[in-house]
Amino acid sequence: MMRTYLGAVLLAIPAVLVAQTPLPVGKLTITPPRSIATIDMNKLKGEPARLAWSPDGSQLYLQTVERSGKPDATSRHYVFSVDSGEKKDLQSQPEWVPAYWNVKSAQASPDDPALKIAVSTDQRVQRATGAPMGGDLARGATSTGGDPGGAAGGASTGEAISAAATAQNVTVHSMRLSGQTIGEFVNSVIVPGLTFGWAPKGRQAIAFTSQGSGRVVIMDPRGTKQEVGGTKDAILPAWSQDASHLAWLQKDGKKKFVLQVVQVTP
Incomplete structure (x- = not known):
């Protein structure tokens, strides 16, 4: 009986060690994205707010939040089968979601409390149209040839005035980690976890969405x-x-998302 128990323990050790091995980023094998389900926000209502995996990896939980000027936001809860994409409506979030979300959206890495996402706030000038980028026309001169529309020399004086008139000051909250911007929120509060997600403890990695693309x-x-x-x-x-x-x-x-998944192999 004791030998059987010890054998089971020894067999379990390698799996634990593998789970704690840091991901070799830069050398990972990543499959092409697989679409699980198309999500129509006209039907589900609100905006996506949280995405979380079930402990056994068979389901993905999605929370949507609908504000629409109401005093209190309305949250809706769904789970999707990773295999079939089948959607199931829930009355509340599964019990495993809070612990998962606390790790995914934390400011600090689950592996090192000192490794934190730096948050900063600054004021920027944002224009509705492109600002003049130099050339004679940007300085108020008239065209001396080339494109009759003025493209050869830069923007016209009228365009420069229009660009300045449409400029506005915006407040930008930025999140940076290891010299990389992992999230920016313009004239809105930071939403933890919307643009990034920490890997589980031991994996020493983070996934984020790049700015712009x-x-x-x-x-x-x-x-x-x-x-x-x-x-x-x-x-x-x-x-x-x-x-x-x-x-x-x-x-x-405009109002649709595709739930996608890839397999990641060290």
């Missing part, structure tokens, strides 16, 4: 990065609890 990127504490191919306009990157899979929502039109 919204591509999914995996990064280790040293700043080594590896992009997930075939991604754009993504939000809510979320690791499975064994770090073997990565999921996110990818924007597909």
Whole structure:
């Protein structure tokens, strides 16, 4: 009986050690994205707020939040089968979601409390149209040839005045880690976990969406990065609890998202 018990313990040790091994970012094998389900926010209502994996990796939980000027936001809860994409409506979030979300969206790494996302706030000037970038016309001169529309010399005086008139000061909250911007929120509060997700403890990695393109990127504490191919306009990157899979929502039109998953192998 004792031998059987010891044998079971010894067999379990390698699995634990593997689960705690840091991901070799830059050398990961990542499968092409697989679409799980198309999410129509006209039907689900609100905006995506949380994405979380079940402990066994069989389900993905999605929370949407609808504000619409109401005093209190309305939250809705769904789970999707990772295998079939089947959606199930819930009355409340599953009991495993809070613990998962606390790790995914934390400011500090689950591996090192000293490794924190730096948050800063600054004021910037944002223009509705492109600002003049030099040339004679940007300084008020008249065209002396070339494109009759003035493209050869820069923007016209009228365009320069128009650009200045449409400029506005905006407040930008930025999040940075290892020299990389992992989230920016313009004239809005920071939403933890919307643009990034820590890998489980022991994996020493984070997934985030790059500024501008919204591509999914995996990064280790040293700043080594590896992009997930075939991604754009993504939000809510979320690791499975064994770090073997990565999921996110990818924007597909004005009010639609596609729930996508890749397998990640060291």
